Structures are given as structure tokens and as C-alpha cells.
Amino acid sequence: MPTLLDCKSTKPTQWLNTVVAAFDWLHAGFLISNASGELLFANDAAEQILDSKDGLALDESGRVTAGSRDSIPTTGCVGEFRAMLTAAQKRNGLILSVARPSGRMPLTLTLRPTHRESSPLVQAEEGTVFVLIHDPERLAHAGVAGLRQLYGLTLTEARLANFVMQGKTIEDCAGLLGIRRSTVKMHLQNLYGKTGVQRQSELVSLMFKSFGNIRCSHQGPLPIDSLFPPPDQDIAC
Amino acid sequence: MSKGPQSEPRKIAAVARLPFLGNSSDLISQFLLRELLEAYNLVGIGLAIVDAQQRLLQSNRVADEILSRRDGLEVTSDRTLTTGRRRGGAAPGVIDQLRDAKIYYAEDQEQMAILAVPRPSGKRPLTVLVPLANLLPDQPHVGSTTTLVFIVDPELPMKGMEGHVQQVYRLTAAETELATLLMQGHTLPDCCQRMGIRRSTAASHLRQLFNKTQARTQGQLVSVLFRRFGLLSSPASSTNSRPAATPTKTIAFPSPKNDAEARSFAVSFIRR
Secondary structure, eight states, rough: OOOOOOOTSSSSSHHHHHOOOOHTTTTSEEEEEEEEEOEEEOOOOHHHHHHHHSSSSTTSSEEEEEOOTTTTTTHHHHHHHHHHHHHHEEEEEEEEEEEOTTTTEEEEEEEEESSSTTTOOOGGGGEEEEEEOOOOOOOOOOOOHHHHHOOOOHHHHHHHHHHHHHTOOOOOOOHHHHHOOOHHHHHHHHHHHHTOOOOOHHHHHHHHHHTTBSSBBBBBOOOOHHSOOOSSOOOOO | OOSSHHHHHHHHHHHHOOGGTOOHHHHHHHHHHHHHHHHHHHHOOEEEEEEEBEEEEEHHHHHHHHHHHHOOEEOOOOBBESSBBBTBBBBOOOHHHHTTTTTOOOOSBBBBEEEEEEOOTTOOOOEEEHHHHEEEEEEEEOSSOOOEEEEETOOOOOOHHHHHHHHTTTTTTHHHHHHHHHHOOHHHHHHEEEEEETTTHHHHHHHHHHHHHHOSSHHHHHHHHHHTTTTOOOOOOOOOOSSOOOOOOOOOSOSSHHHHHHHHHHHHHHHO
């Protein structure tokens, strides 16, 4: 028989605050919408993605719209997001890409119906869906302080590790750090030694697996444009 | 980006209108809590919520799996989250350890404190992350008695990733296998051995992968794949694949409206 731990010391409102705050440590966007696409809940990352109106956005009535460059603005886009929700409910989970008008890498959406059994009073037509949004252009960032703690890296090594995690080449890193290629290579060798890897791809893998999709600070997104300039394309939708 | 207690009411305003939640903060937090735990399951991050005494109040499936292995982190009989047994003394709680480490950056409290927890098995250490604000009980705006503990296992098997990668980039089966092996941190010679193919074959698969993902180096390829998918597992399979040996779920229902309601929620949580 499972024991229910008494946590009367925790006020319900406090508990709710804890839960809501916990969503914001997720690097991925998280939102809950009802079947007609109305936004019910969004974490910080999802709000930023919606605000950028690039692939996903909110219309005036608070409904989520999704659309590629070819979609007709507003109505067409709402329909597209609703079609995704319906498909997700039918198949009990769905993963798909959403193209972005800016031409940046597409968003990856994971849709899942929220748990029915947690809400016994819910009517069938009121199903809600949660959506997890991976934006490849929101920088993967392991943070400098965390890396220094975990692997005893120097400041330069930690910054370099973050650039490598973002898929930068040695040339890119040299430019970004303002040092020579040979110096980058030397730092990289030290990095390999301290983290116990042999290859650049292995280091990238380790960074992502050690920090998962978790934000190490609430500093917000880094200036994306400087690192991933969008291709010159007209914006529609 | 300003964070603070005032941002929460705004965020839950729309959820609170859901008829089945009846504007009750208990039901709302239960509803959100469950989706919260599942969201972290999907991205392969363990999430544990502990109280002021460092006792485990709630955990998601990934955390349960990590804790049940008792390899670095575990839960004692009084439900304290600790870093394992110590000879001749009580096991130190994880939060105490982070506090003792004094890894505070006074200027930036919106940060995570990070602890690497070594594992007896010799596997790569677990990463334990706790929001710094949770470690400083005297901060005026905190006042919360619960603490979030995020647990990341770098050696977590990446299940269910292949399907996404294959679908999105329209890869062949061999290309998919190579891509996922590289994501797991294997070197190219290592991948050849595991797949039973020659270097030249692997090189041609890799060229195709570069073409399809627009990456130029192996490092870029791995970075692109992680940025697009993180550690996503399959959204559909995660409901039914629950391992047998996991710690008991615990949850408190501070003030259910009536007995029947309390029972139905208790039952649904235990079933999970």
C-alpha cells in the first residue's frame, strides 16, 4: 500500500507556484491548448516562441496558429494547428515539424493529449493537448559556471565547449573567441582530456546528455541573430 | 525576462477556466503537476520535488528509474533524497550537499546550482541541478518549502529517437542507425564495428546525412540533431512503458472537496 506523504505544511498556492515555476526551467517550449486551439498555458520559452511569430503565433482571439510560408494567413493557419491537435488526439501522440517563414530551421512539435484520468469530469469534446516545442535556433547552452563546476574547465574552455555544442567549427570558434586556430585546437585537446572524450562529435553528445534540455540560467535567449543569421527571405503568415 | 510570484497567476488564468478544474487551486496544481512530470519524462530529464526536510514528495518516471538503480542517488527509508550510503554515518541529503558546497553566485540567483554525483558503477556522473533561489531560504520572494531537483543521466539510453530522426530527415534505415549512434557519442570506427559495415560504407552514409541535414562536420551533425530533438522519446509509448521496480508514487491532496473526489484522484495517481 503506497504511503501518502503528509505535506499539509505546503500551502496549495505555494505548491502551484512551484509547479508553474518548474516549467520555466525547461529549455523547450511547453504549452497546453484546448481542442479548438485556444492557448491555456505556456511556459516562458513557449511565450517567446509565440511572440517571435515565426512558425507558431497567437491570433487576436488567443488561439495558436501554425503555418508554413505557403499557408494563408490567420484562418488557414488556425486550421492547420487544429488539424494537428485532432491528429494528436486520435493517435494519442504525434511528432511533427513546422516550417518557419524566416527560413530558419523548423520547429519540432511533440503533441500529446493531456491525461484524461486526472480530470474525471472532462467531457470528450473538451480534451486538452500539451505541446512540447523544440526550437533548434534557441541556443543550446550549457552555461559557463556549470561546466566549470562539473569538469573543472577554465573560462575559455567552458565558452569553447558551448560553441562546439552549438555546432560551431574550429574557424567559427577562433573568430568568436578572438584567438588563433592553433590556440582553439590546444584548448580543445585540454577539453577532451578533462571530459574524457576523443572527438568533437563525442563532446557535443556529452554536453547535450549531461545538461539535457534544461536551462542553466534564466538569462533568456542569447542574441540568436549574431550566431544564426536568418536567410534573406520574405516573411508571410 | 522578469520572474517572480506575480507571473504565476497570469500564467494559470486560462487553465483555471477549464470547467473540469472547477477553479480549485488543488485541482489546477494536480492537473499541471502531472503534465509537468510528463513533459520532463519526454525530454529525458528526471524531476524530483522535495520538501524542506529533503523528503521526496513527487518524482517523474525518469527520476524513478534513476533512483531505483541506486547508483549515485537514492531515496532512504524515510524518503530522504540522498547521494547514497556512507560508512558510519547518515547519508547526506542532496540539498545539504549543494548548500555545503557553497556554490553561490550572489549576483545571479536565477541560476542553477550544479552537483556532479559520482556513481559506484563507474558510469559518468549524474548531473543534479537545483535552482539557486531554492537553496537560499532567507530570500524574501522565495518562502517556498518545496525544492525542485533536476536529475540528468548522461548514460540514459536514448529510446524512441530513431523514428523522429528518420521521419523528419527522410533517412534510410542505415543512415538512421548511424545518426543515432553518433548522437550517443560513438566514434565513426566504433559505429562501423557496431553496424558491421566498412569505413567506406559509413563514409557514404555520412555524406548522405550531411546532405540531408546540411551539416558539414560530425560535430555539427550531432549538434543539429540534438537541437532539433533534444532527448525526446516517443510521445505515444511513454504512457504504457512503466518499469515494474519503481519507488512508490507519493502525493498529498491538501483539501479535496469531498471523499469521493479524493478517492478518485488517489486511485488515478497510484495507477500511474
